[in-house]
Amino acid sequence: MRIDIITIFPEFFSVLDVSLVGKARQSGLIDLRVHNLRDHTHDRHHTVDDTPYGGGAGMVMKPEPWGDAIDAILTDVHPLTEPTEQTDATDAAPLLIFPSPAGELFTQAMARELAEEPNLIFGCGRYEGIDQRVFDHYAEAGRVRLVSLGDYVLNGGEVAVMAMIEAVGRLIPGVVGNPESLVEESHEDGLLEYPSYTKPAAWRGLEVPPVLRSGNHGAVAAWRREQQLERTARVRPDLLPPAN
Numbered sequence: 001m002r003i004d005i006i007t008i009f010p011e012f013f014s015v016l017d018v019s020l021v022g023k024a025r026q027s028g029l030i031d032l033r034v035h036n037l038r039d040h041t042h043d044r045h046h047t048v049d050d051t052p053y054g055g056g057a058g059m060v061m062k063p064e065p066w067g068d069a070i071d072a073i074l075t076d077v078h079p080l081t082e083p084t085e086q087t088d089a090t091d092a093a094p095l096l097i098f099p100s101p102a103g104e105l106f107t108q109a110m111a112r113e114l115a116e117e118p119n120l121i122f123g124c125g126r127y128e129g130i131d132q133r134v135f136d137h138y139a140e141a142g143r144v145r146l147v148s149l150g151d152y153v154l155n156g157g158e159v160a161v162m163a164m165i166e167a168v169g170r171l172i173p174g175v176v177g178n179p180e181s182l183v184e185e186s187h188e189d190g191l192l193e194y195p196s197y198t199k200p201a202a203w204r205g206l207e208v209p210p211v212l213r214s215g216n217h218g219a220v221a222a223w224r225r226e227q228q229l230e231r232t233a234r235v236r237p238d239l240l241p242p243a244n
């Protein structure tokens with residue numbers, strides 16, 4: 001998978017040189033490239049923002065630098081394949097993802113969808129956001145998704161892109177050492193995860209639940225499922241499957 005990130009803070013993503021994503025980059029599983037939006041400006045001050053039409057607080061990111069930056073990546077990524085009976089041009093077009101407070105909620109299901117994409121381009125806005133025409137222009141030619149991490153306000157898209165790259169990257173085959181660990185995890189089956197324990201059996205007067213040391217795999221599985229349902233009902237009742 002090739003991932004391109006456009007940002008005015010490229011140094012923000014140096015942390016992606018470490019841990020699992022860093023290893024995946026070194027092994028070639030992920031081809032991750034970070035682009036400085038200011039490299040696509042042409043004035044002395046490398047201006048990327050201006051005042052909003054219609055008035056209002058703050059500044060809006062100008063469309064021209066975004067257009068130059070995205071076009072440069074699209075030109076570099078494989079050219080659109082000729083439409084065939086199985087695919088059409090939009091299937092081959094890279095997916096453009098813009099974090100936004102107004103975006104669709106990022107979920108594990110979306111992470112799984114994105115992990116199937118050969119090319120992702122993340123656009124990190126700042127200020128009060130990006131000129132709407134950037135989204136409209138590229139939505140005509142390909143696929144654009146505005147995505148939100150959740151109902152709270154960040155100062156820009158970089159934190160959201162970091163989270164999305166981690167969530168997507170770990171689903172790419174070969175990135176996580178033991179694929180088994182991807183099967184039983186929070187949200188993978190729609191429920192929150194069960195509590196985990198390791199040695200010692202007793203710690204500060206707290207014992208590991210005896211069932212987990214029973215060797216009875218059926219009883220362990222049943223206990224874990226019950227813990228998932230109890231925890232989900234208590235913390236995230238919205239995730240519970242509808243009562244049949």
Ligand SMILES: CC(C)N1CCN(Cc2ccc(Cn3ccc4ccc(-c5n[nH]c(N)c5C#N)cc43)cc2)CC1
Pocket residue numbers: 056057058099100101103124125126127128129130147148149150151152153154155156157160
């Ligand atoms: C009335 C008028 C003055 N209000 C001005 C503030 N508007 C909301 C507003 C608030 C902050 C930002 C800062 N920002 C810039 C790019 C950007 C990308 C993502 C996020 C973001 N925030 N929260 C998430 N879950 C996000 C994600 N993913 C925030 C971003 C941009 C926009 C609402 C209107």
